[in-house]
Amino acid sequence: MSKNNPGFSTLAIHAGAQPDPTTGARATPIYQTTSFVFQDADHAAALFGLQQFGNIYTRIMNPTQAVLEERVAALEGGTAALAVASGHAAQLLVFHTIMRPGDNFIAARRLYGGSINQFGHAFKSFDWQVRWADPAEPSSFENQIDERTRGIFIESLANPGGTFVDIAAIAEVAKKHGLPLIVDNTMASPYLIRPLEHGADIVVHSLTKFMGGHGNSMGGVIVDGGTFDWSKSGNYPMLSEPRPEYGGVVLHATFGNFAFAIACRVLGLRDFGPAISPFNAFLILTGIETLPLRMQRHCDNALAVAKWLKAHPKISWVNYAGLEDDPNHALQRRYSPKGAGSVFTFGVKGGYDAGKAFVEGLELFSHLANIGDTRSLVIHPASTTHRQLSEEQLVAAGAGPDVVRLSIGIEDVGDIIGDLEQSLAKI
Numbered sequence: 001m002s003k004n005n006p007g008f009s010t011l012a013i014h015a016g017a018q019p020d021p022t023t024g025a026r027a028t029p030i031y032q033t034t035s036f037v038f039q040d041a042d043h044a045a046a047l048f049g050l051q052q053f054g055n056i057y058t059r060i061m062n063p064t065q066a067v068l069e070e071r072v073a074a075l076e077g078g079t080a081a082l083a084v085a086s087g088h089a090a091q092l093l094v095f096h097t098i099m100r101p102g103d104n105f106i107a108a109r110r111l112y113g114g115s116i117n118q119f120g121h122a123f124k125s126f127d128w129q130v131r132w133a134d135p136a137e138p139s140s141f142e143n144q145i146d147e148r149t150r151g152i153f154i155e156s157l158a159n160p161g162g163t164f165v166d167i168a169a170i171a172e173v174a175k176k177h178g179l180p181l182i183v184d185n186t187m188a189s190p191y192l193i194r195p196l197e198h199g200a201d202i203v204v205h206s207l208t209k210f211m212g213g214h215g216n217s218m219g220g221v222i223v224d225g226g227t228f229d230w231s232k233s234g235n236y237p238m239l240s241e242p243r244p245e246y247g248g249v250v251l252h253a254t255f256g257n258f259a260f261a262i263a264c265r266v267l268g269l270r271d272f273g274p275a276i277s278p279f280n281a282f283l284i285l286t287g288i289e290t291l292p293l294r295m296q297r298h299c300d301n302a303l304a305v306a307k308w309l310k311a312h313p314k315i316s317w318v319n320y321a322g323l324e325d326d327p328n329h330a331l332q333r334r335y336s337p338k339g340a341g342s343v344f345t346f347g348v349k350g351g352y353d354a355g356k357a358f359v360e361g362l363e364l365f366s367h368l369a370n371i372g373d374t375r376s377l378v379i380h381p382a383s384t385t386h387r388q389l390s391e392e393q394l395v396a397a398g399a400g401p402d403v404v405r406l407s408i409g410i411e412d413v414g415d416i417i418g419d420l421e422q423s424l425a426k427i
């Protein structure tokens with residue numbers, strides 16, 4: 001370890017945290033308070049006017065949340081971060097900061113079903129339009145850009161298909177057109193991929209998944225890469241025009257390379273209110289301390305399971321980028337050489353009915369709508385997480401009717417395979 005350039009595992013444990021100055025507590029305390037006492041009236045005025053940083057009210061900022069933000073920013077290599085109540089809240093605040101009514105953004109077609117729903121339906125009420133593109137084809141993003149386009153959104157490793165995306169190629173399109181590239185890095189986590197190093201400008205996460213890692217707390221985060229020039233074209237007035245509610249402050253001019261994170265906090269989180277609870281921030285921080293260990297074990301277990309399934313006579317196909325003959329293997333080797341992640345899909349021979357019987361026959365696996373838990377999880381996306389989608393969208397999202405999705409946990413791999421084996425034997 002070098003003091004000036006600590007390694008990833010060191011940052012996962014230490015970034016943002018120090019012993020509590022009052023009590024000496026070594027673990028980050030849960031600051032379970034709604035509000036913070038001002039030193040005097042001038043101090044209060046400076047905090048409210050953005051002339052001084054400091055805690056006012058937990059909807060906007062809280063010391064436990066601040067340690068989480070600093071830690072995730074360090075792990076992703078960003079300039080600043082904002083932790084919020086969920087991954088969906090993070091996405092809402094990102095788009096609220098860059099979009100005006102009538103604007104559009106281009107998003108990869110292969111995304112978590114809830115994101116497809118949020119972008120395609122809920123965002124309509126703000127008059128924000130999404131245009132869908134093929135993540136394997138950067139030109140399909142470029143072809144849809146017009147003068148009202150304000151950003152590009154992809155998942156680094158797509159849920160549920162477990163497919164990797166050529167982030168650098170899509171970043172090139174974004175840069176050519178002066179647009180920010182926003183990457184949802186939930187499935188990979190910064191242990192596997194750091195999208196900012198490949199040209200992304202903003203990273204979002206559902207912290208609910210691998211970052212927290214134990215299936216016990218909702219959370220989300222926005223990481224500001226500090227690279228995008230928000231002042232250039234006048235297309236991002238939230239950042240480039242004076243803010244009347246803050247005495248005419250221009251956020252980009254005042255906060256420079258962390259202005260985006262500030263804007264999401266003081267204009268989005270403040271007014272929409274999806275704050276993360278200090279208790280959840282504490283649990284997620286604790287989870288992040290073991291992220292490198294867990295993530296490697298998730299990947300190693302998933303590869304062993306994928307190989308085993310691939311050789312099984314009752315399995316029709318396995319889609320795991322870690323398998324050498326997988327069409328996505330080259331991209332995985334390039335972007336995520338430590339492993340192909342924990343989540344992947346496969347088909348049981350016999351289609352929908354056999355898949356359903358297989359899911360119901362599992363005992364160690366939990367049948368539920370989550371990923372990124374220590375426990376092994378299973379779901380049938382077409383009837384659950386992706387059920388709002390049309391048949392065509394289902395196939396495009398990698399969630400067709402026969403698809404079973406696994407999120408491989410960190411139990412003993414022999415027990416995971418044993419459970420799959422006993423369930424397959426019953427079909």
Ligand SMILES: Cc1ncc(COP(=O)(O)O)c(C=O)c1O
Pocket residue numbers: 085086087088089112114115155159184186187205206207208218219220370371
């Ligand atoms: C890749 C991805 N992004 C975003 C989300 C949304 O996160 P949350 O459920 O924390 O709102 C999910 C949830 O499953 C996800 O899998």
